[in-house]
Amino acid sequence: MNPALAGRSFPPVAPYLVGREKVREFARATSSTSPLSFDPEAARAAGFADVVAPPTFAIVVQESTLQQLLDAPDAGIDFTRVVHGDQRFTYTRPIVAGDELTATLTVASVKSLGGHSMVTAESVMTDAAGEHVVTATSTLVVRGDE
C-alpha cells in the first residue's frame, strides 16, 4: 500500500438521500424491532422528523467513499486481500429519513505491521445544511503475501 495516502482527502461523493423504505429495509436486515425505525408516527412522537436509521446505517453511505479509496490508481490496495479490522460511528445526531448526506473521506493513517498494511479512513457526513451528522471510521487490513 502506498504510504503517501496518509492525509489525503477525496472529493465529496454525490449526496445520499436517506429513504424511509431503505431505513426500514436496513432495520429489518439488522434484526431491529424499534418502532422508531419503522413507524413515522412513533418517530415524530419522539421528536424526530421521520423514521430513525439504526446505528450502523451510515455504512451504506460510507461505502461509496471507501470505494474511492480502493479505486485510487496509486493506492496499491488489492481488494481480494482486504479484511475489515475496526469500525466506528460517531454521531452528532441520529440519521433520519429525508436526510441528504454528503460524505467526504480522508485517510487518517497508513501503517505496516508484520507484512500486513492497515489503512484508517474517516468519512465525515454532513446534512443539506452543512451540519455534521456522523463520522464513520474504518480500519482496513490488507494482508501481505503469505
Place this chain on the structure above:
Amino acid sequence: MSADTRAVGQVVAEKTLTLTRDSLVRYAGASGDFNPIHYRDDVATSVGLPGVLAHGMLTMGAAVQPVVDWLASDGRPGDGGWVTDYQVRFTRPVPVDATIGAELTIVAKIGQLDVEAKNARIDLTVTFDGATVLGKAQVRVAWA
C-alpha cells in the same frame, strides 16, 4: 428501576440471535455489500475460509439492537435515549452453516455511567461457538 440505582457492571440486555444464510442475503441487499464470500461457499473456500461468513457489519449491526431496545424499554435510563457512538473490532469470523446458521449470544453491560451528564458506555460481549467475535465493542448512549 430508576437511573440512580444503575451501576457499572449491570447487565442491561441479553439476547440470543441466529443468523442464517437468509439473513446474509437480506443484509447484502440492504447494505449493498455483495462480496460473494457472504453467499458462495465455493468462493469462500477458494480464499481459504471455512465457508460462507457473516458480514462483519451484520454482526455489528445486530449486536447493538438489544441496546437500542433497552433505550426504549421500561428499564430505560431516561427518555430520548439514543446511540451517540458505536465501535467494534472484528476479531473472529462467524461462519454461517447452510442448514443450522450461526447462533450469536449478545450481552450488554454498563461499562461507564454518568447520571449527571446523562450518558453511559455500554460494553457488548458477542459470542459465537464459545468465543468472542467482536473486540472493544463499545456503545455510547445519551438521554435527555
